[in-house]
Amino acid sequence: MAKGKATSKLNIAIIHPDLGIGGAERLIVDAAVELASYGHKVHIFTAHHDKNRCFEETISGTFPVTVYGSFLPRHVFYRLHALCAYLRCLFVAFCMLFMWPSFDVIIADQVSVVIPILKLKRSAKIVFYCHFPDLLLAQHTTFLRKLYRTPIDYVEEVTTGMADLILVNSNFTASTFANTFIHLNAKGIRPAVLYPAVNVDQFKEPSSFK
Template identity: 75%
Template sequence: MEKKNGSKKMNIAIIHPDLGIGGAERLIVDAAVELASHGHNVHIFTSHHDRNRCFEETLAGSFAVTVYGSFLPRHIFYRFHAVCAYIRCIFVALCVLFKWPSFDVVLADQVSVVIPILKLKKYSKVAICNFISLI
């Protein structure tokens, strides 16, 4: 699993609430493409990914995109968007925790409530990335 320049190939998971078209999503996709181009295994987990309205890199196959919780509401009577995003990300984090082997690094974007859940797998490093604050 060693690359030719000596650096270790890593398994990286990225958890993002909604993988649509936007500034934060563009940064997530660019980070995934760059990590994959360096030989790392990248997997994006999200609660929403519309294949008809997304960045084409998410369909290209250089990294995997898995959707969990698309049945959960995005809002309740056009209110509580943040609460619903938290619930959806918690569901995604629980699916990653129970359905997937460990990752070397897990990047959680925008919703920090998933960190305690993901830290239950003690052999994965968890980092929070708030890409929205960079814009």
Template identity: 55%
Template structure:
């Protein structure tokens, strides 16, 4: 087996971080020696596996700023990742057989300079995540976009998280016409779900209104970012009040949980915006907000809820719908991007246009039909275990890694 380094910019809590942790777990189970090198790791804001001793985690370059007066985030993200790569290559003493890196490709030339094998996981082209609202911003982004494209093409293997992202990759990186990324779907870490005890709902939520026997709980899990369109679920929830009769509406509640980092201005601002929106819509007493719930709390919320509402449009993949289906919960999601590959419309949930009335209509179907909730939940569990199991993910990843290790052996 080989020595593998996972190089990641920030081991926090999010879909990208969950994926790299799962990569590390899968490779470790196959017998590889796996460790992390990262520019930031906060033990109070990370997944348990990165702080409980499961892996060695080396933090380097965290003294570098993330921005200057809230600007130049991309430049400093590139610099921090490049600094971490230089440490790995020139000063760490680690001699990996393979480096798995993601999100920031600018570090790849440094890794390739020393002849290291590199697998790059492209969650989504970074240049498409940046707003170009001025000529000055366009000029600022131009060299960064060029650098992203060129350095991505220097990886030995490029992976993407969905067929949707693969199509966007091809349409965006015109210079990389000869690069065909492989799709490696993220998976549900079934060991975490099946090996963790869920807490009783009254240990997670103190409000007695949420704890009545006939309460119907909708759940939203996403980072507190505007691009996640979380206001959609609040507006749909408010519209639901006009569809249901008073008795049913009185027992319906919404739980919103998501990644929250007080260092990130948008997280702080958007959380406040959502709380204020719930007040304006007149539903604040029926909505509970959670900031960066622990794995234990998150699993408990999934277990006790009845339906997941997932609102991002053109989401690159979206691991949360898989987690919900694994927990036997139907999913209501936007009819675009990754969820069109993970949610089977009319079978494991509903895919809707991103409009409050459309979401409210789908939500009402579940409130009025508990057998439908159970049936779609069971079908969702079967679907996830068939197509997105951790075992399937591990086997595909192991095949990719072993191709590199065997090629090294043949060159010795």
């Protein structure tokens, strides 16, 4: 398919927690640029976007970026990061639900708790990109940490399984997904591998970002 000549142009939304500078953000920006190059209408929604510290593509006009919930805290005294991320992303999802028309495809990145809300847009297919199971990145070393993480870990697995399509970036991550989310694996819910997940040609030249 030639770029800019998509036979069926789609209205695509991407929801991402914090559109700063990082590997996850680079992937989302590359995906948005590539989809737009095929003629699809792409719109990124996020809880934070600092125009002085972001990838250039997010302010170049290739696709719009809309911010909701930047006033919500990222942490509470440097704790409860996961809970705050959930609340911020849920706020973004509810704003999308009530303030924007239906999308053909919604790509949820990193935080799966938004998927049940996004599924209320019945005409949209939900794609979840799983970089790595969050429960494996969190500490469960003390009783209080385990008490805090148990409901979050449960919600992560349940809501991840609600996506119409789950994507990971390697067979290793797919295997880790299966070994971590054992209930989803038992139901036959397995992710598809998208590799490479970013435009590798960009690394041939110095990156351009602000």
